[in-house]
Amino acid sequence: MHVSIVTLLGAAALVTCQGTNGTVVTGKLGDARPVTNNPVVGEVWVANFAGTVKGLVTAKAAAIGVNYTIDVTGLPAGKGPFKYHVHLDPVPSDGNCTGTGGHLDPYQREDLPACNGSTPAKCEVGDLSGKYGTLAGPSANKTFNDPYSALNRIDLGWIGNRAIVFHDASSARIACANLTKAA
Numbered sequence: 747m748h749v750s751i752v753t754l755l756g757a758a759a760l761v762t763c764q765g766t767n768g769t770v771v772t773g774k775l776g777d778a779r780p781v782t783n784n785p786v787v788g789e790v791w792v793a794n795f796a797g798t799v800k801g802l803v804t805a806k807a808a809a810i811g812v813n814y815t816i817d818v819t820g821l822p823a824g825k826g827p828f829k830y831h832v833h834l835d836p837v838p839s840d841g842n843c844t845g846t847g848g849h850l851d852p853y854q855r856e857d858l859p860a861c862n863g864s865t866p867a868k869c870e871v872g873d874l875s876g877k878y879g880t881l882a883g884p885s886a887n888k889t890f891n892d893p894y895s896a897l898n899r900i901d902l903g904w905i906g907n908r909a910i911v912f913h914d915a916s917s918a919r920i921a922c923a924n925l926t927k928a929a
């Protein structure tokens with residue numbers, strides 16, 4: 747009995763470690779771990795989009811991870827589906843989205859193979875659209891909980907003072923904004 751359960755768990759672990767092409771997608775530091783140490787549950791951080799893409803991405807500290815709301819208009823017609831991520835670095839003062847660097851990826855999983863949303867712990871922490879779905883546009887109003895994002899700065903999944911970036915279907919960075927603590 748005990749042995750067969752262990753065998754089953756082992757087999758399940760093997761299956762979930764691999765993408766459909768057989769590539770191991772677990773990060774070098776393992777799978778992302780749920781965040782249960784946010785210091786202030788309910789604390790709100792906001793990325794304010796005021797260009798063609800307009801609106802707010804809100805990140806609220808939850809008991810486990812972060813509750814995000816994507817509430818934007820102006821995603822350009824015909825250019826979707828749109829991706830959205832937490833990128834490592836804040837937006838340079840000139841607004842150049844290239845300056846935000848790559849995705850927040852503290853477990854060192856890297857971009858490829860593509861994230862499969864059915865196993866979100868095996869995705870880059872910052873790959874929010876990979877985990878929770880792309881946006882069709884031209885507007886979006888989407889709320890989801892990401893267990894692996896942190897609003898505790900000592901956690902690997904810390905998202906504060908980084909950037910939220912939207913990409914079009916060609917992966918071009920069409921809009922970006924700093925994620926800062928709401929006043």
Ligand SMILES: *[C@@H]1O[C@H](CO)[C@@H](O)[C@H](O)[C@H]1NC(C)=O
Nearest residue numbers: 787788806807808809813891
């Ligand atoms: C976060 O979202 C979950 C549902 O996904 C909800 O139960 C929880 O109350 C929310 N937490 C906060 C702080 O809003």
Ligand SMILES: *[C@@H]1O[C@H](CO)[C@@H](O)[C@H](O)[C@H]1NC(C)=O
Nearest residue numbers: 836837838839840841907924
């Ligand atoms: C983003 O925040 C950084 C500081 O973290 C600041 O230097 C930069 O000017 C801000 N970018 C924009 C576009 O406001």
Ligand SMILES: *[C@@H]1O[C@H](CO)[C@@H](O)[C@H](O)[C@H]1NC(C)=O
Nearest residue numbers: 838840842843844845846847
């Ligand atoms: C944006 O920043 C990147 C480097 O981060 C640079 O290569 C590129 O030339 C910049 N683009 C503009 C329009 O300034």
Ligand SMILES: *[C@@H]1O[C@H](CO)[C@@H](O)[C@H](O)[C@H]1NC(C)=O
Nearest residue numbers: 762765766767862863864865
């Ligand atoms: C994602 O994982 C699920 C469950 O393992 C699998 O059925 C599905 O085919 C995968 N999707 C892709 C695009 O690989």
Ligand SMILES: *[C@@H]1O[C@H](CO)[C@@H](O)[C@H](O)[C@H]1NC(C)=O
Nearest residue numbers: 801817818819885886887888
């Ligand atoms: C999203 O929903 C909120 C609350 O219902 C509403 O105030 C907001 O205008 C909606 N945004 C969009 C882009 O539809």
Ligand SMILES: [Cu+2]
Nearest residue numbers: 830831911913
């Ligand atoms: Cu991105």
